[in-house]
Structures are given as structure tokens and as C-alpha cells.
Amino acid sequence: MTDEEPGPQGCGKEPERSDSLQTFGAVVKAFRERAGYTQEAWAEESGYSLSTCAGVEQGRRFPPPGFIDRAEDKFDAFGALRKASKFLSRGHGLAAWFRQWAKMELTALSLYTYECRVVPGLLQTEAYARALIEDVPPSMAEERVDAYIADRAGRQQALLGRRVPITFSFIIEQAVLERRTGGGEVTEELMDHLIECAGHRNLELQIMPLVQPQHAGLDGTIMLMETAEMRWYGYSEGQETGQLISDEKALSRLHMRYAKLRSQALTPADSLSLLKRMRGAL
Numbered sequence: 677m678t679d680e681e682p683g684p685q686g687c688g689k690e691p692e693r694s695d696s697l698q699t700f701g702a703v704v705k706a707f708r709e710r711a712g713y714t715q716e717a718w719a720e721e722s723g724y725s726l727s728t729c730a731g732v733e734q735g736r737r738f739p740p741p742g743f744i745d746r747a748e749d750k751f752d753a754f755g756a757l758r759k760a761s762k763f764l765s766r767g768h769g770l771a772a773w774f775r776q777w778a779k780m781e782l783t784a785l786s787l788y789t790y791e792c793r794v795v796p797g798l799l800q801t802e803a804y805a806r807a808l809i810e811d812v813p814p815s816m817a818e819e820r821v822d823a824y825i826a827d828r829a830g831r832q833q834a835l836l837g838r839r840v841p842i843t844f845s846f847i848i849e850q851a852v853l854e855r856r857t858g859g860g861e862v863t864e865e866l867m868d869h870l871i872e873c874a875g876h877r878n879l880e881l882q883i884m885p886l887v888q889p890q891h892a893g894l895d896g897t898i899m900l901m902e903t904a905e906m907r908w909y910g911y912s913e914g915q916e917t918g919q920l921i922s923d924e925k926a927l928s929r930l931h932m933r934y935a936k937l938r939s940q941a942l943t944p945a946d947s948l949s950l951l952k953r954m955r956g957a958l
Contacts, residue, residue, distance in 0.1 A: 698735030698860045700760050704732045707751040710817050720954035722746050722756070727819035728826075735906075737823040738830035774918050777901070777911050782834060786843040786902035790937050792884075795866065795924035796846055797828055798835060799873055809859030821904060841878040843902075847893075847934075847941050848883045853954060867955040874948045882951050900930060 707868040708718050715733070719726040724743060731737040733923035744757050751757075781787060789796045794808055805828050809821055832892075835842060853870075856863040874881040883893070903939045921927060942950060 694840050696763055700757075700763075701733040701735040703760055704739075704747060704757065706957065707747065707753045711751040713750070721750060725819060725822065731819070731823060738826045740822065740826035740829065743826075756861055758910055767947065774911075774913075775932065777899075777909070777918075778831075778862070780903055780909065781842075781901055783826075784847075784901050785904060785906065786840055786900075787835070788845040788898070788900040790847040790898040790934060791852065792849045792893060792897060795848060795852060795870070798832055798844070799848075799870060800828065800832075800848060801862070801866050801869050802829065802860045804858055809860055811857070820901075836876075836879075844876075844879040845882075845938070846880070847882045847884055847937050850886045850950070852885075853951075864955065864958050866953060871948065871955065873950050874944065874951065880944050881903040881947055882938065882944055882949040884937070884941045885950075886951070888940055890940055892933045892940060895933075898930055898934050898937070900927075900934060907954075 708715070713721065715729055716726060719729045722729065722743065724740065728737070728740060728743075732739050732743065739761065744761050747753060748755065748757050751936070787798075789798075794800075795804060797805070797953075800808075802825055806821065806823055809816075809824055811848070836844075853867070857864075870881065873879055884893070897913065899913075901909050901911070903909065908927050908931070910927055912919045912921060921930070
């Protein structure tokens with residue numbers, strides 16, 4: 677899913693700063709200075725690059741996985757950083773065409789995704805996401821890659837870890853997994869992660885088998901969302917473009933196609949079994 681990331685799930689630029697990111701960055705900086713670290717010394721101590729640490733403090737990027745726990749420990753922050761991180765907003769760092777969707781999904785009741793190109797962003801591992809970004813030209817600086825990875829992780833945390841669970845449905849083409857993007861080790865980790873995700877009680881994961889003569893998704897990916905107001909929206913995406921769909925007739929067609937895809941894909945139990953067999957064959 678596009679969230680200002682390059683490659684099949686986004687083609688973007690440096691994230692803009694939101695108020696919540698700037699405020700969080702200022703809090704991190706205050707605790708760092710209180711603990712007696714220079715920014716350079718903190719970068720070396722934390723294991724993150726100087727540009728990453730600076731980006732967090734300047735409100736240009738989400739804290740990467742593990743950053744907050746390390747900062748809490750080294751800065752003796754009394755849990756303040758963990759609590760503040762729950763209110764981070766990523767809306768201003770998104771492609772213009774995706775911002776409205778991203779804002780609505782934070783309070784969504786249901787999210788349905790059919791994907792035929794890559795594993796959906798919400799289910800990606802860091803290594804898989806990095807492989808996607810690095811495979812698609814043009815190449816970019818390592819710190820920008822790190823920023824995109826952290827932003828994607830922030831979205832995963834915000835939605836998959838939400839206190840009031842979202843109902844998720846994912847349908848993924850088996851061919852996407854057979855491609856082994858990033859190589860064997862990356863694929864092994866991804867498979868393990870998908871198997872774990874399939875066990876979440878609010879998440880339904882289905883695999884569309886390689887051989888399926890009847891296929892309702894030949895027009896491409898489908899994304900559907902039920903908002904907190906119990907209204908449905910769709911989202912369509914191509915290279916460099918995206919479109920929020922609110923027309924009732926168009927939504928009706930997307931719902932019919934998604935319902936058909938659910939019946940054509942393997943059941944969640946059979947999908948999990950297939951994932952485990954694929955993982956064992958690696």
C-alpha cells in the first residue's frame with residue numbers, strides 16, 4: 677500500500693513533518709540532552725545512523741523499530757517516550773493521493789486487500805520491504821531507505837496493534853510468494869511472519885493458488901475500507917498515481933469482485949497449510 681515509499685507500493689519523496697512527529701522529536705531531544713548524550717554519541721550508542729537519529733528529533737521520520745525501547749533505557753525516560761509514541765501521526769508524510777485514505781484507516785472498522793504484485797505493506801518484514809525498495813529504480817541514499825522502512829513499520833504498529841482491533845482480510849497471490857523477493861533468507865523470514873500473522877484472531881489471510889482458471893481479480897489489486905461511520909470506500913493505485921473511490925456503483929463492483937475472490941482463494945486453514953509447506957520447502 678502506498679505510504680510514500682518507492683517501488684510497487686509507493687513512489688515517494690522525503691516525508692513532510694507533522695505536528696506530532698515534531699513534538700515527539702523535541703521530547704526525544706530533551707531526554708537525550710538530559711542524559712548527557714550528543715547526537716553523535718547517541719547514534720553510536722543506539723546503533724542507528726546519525727541521519728536516522730537526527731530525522732527523529734527533527735520530526736522528519738518515525739522512530740524505527742527498537743528505537744523507543746533503547747531511548748527509554750538509555751535516557752531513563754520514565755515511559756514518557758512509549759506513551760508519546762502512541763499519538764504519532766503519519767498523514768503529512770504520505771503521497772498527496774493517499775493521505776485521505778491513510779487518515780481514514782486509522783479509525784477504520786474493516787480493511788480488505790487483494791494483492792497480486794507484492795505482499796501488502798501491513799504484512800511485510802523489514803528485510804522484505806528493503807528488498808522491494810532497493811529493487812526498483814532509481815536508487816536512493818541509505819538514510820532515505822531507512823526512513824521509508826521506519827515509516828512502514830509505524831503504519832504496521834498503528835493499525836495491527838490498535839487497541840480496538842480492525843477486521844483485516846488479505847488475499848495474496850501465491851506467485852508473489854514464489855517469486856522469493858530478496859532471496860532465500862528474506863523469504864524464510866517473511867513466511868514465518870505471515871504464518872504468525874495468520875494466527876491473529878482479527879486477521880484472515882488467504883492465498884490465491886497458482887492454478888485458478890476462474891479469477892475475479894484480473895483487473896488488478898483491490899482495497900476496501902469500512903470507516904467508523906460504517907461507510908465503505910475503495911482505493912486504486914498505479915505507478916505514480918492513486919485514486920480514492922467513493923462512487924456507490926464502483927464500490928458495488930469492487931465488493932462483488934472481492935467476495936468472488938474470497939470464494940476462489942484457498943480457505944484460511946488451507947492457506948496456512950500451504951504457507952507452512954512452502955516454508956518447509958525453502
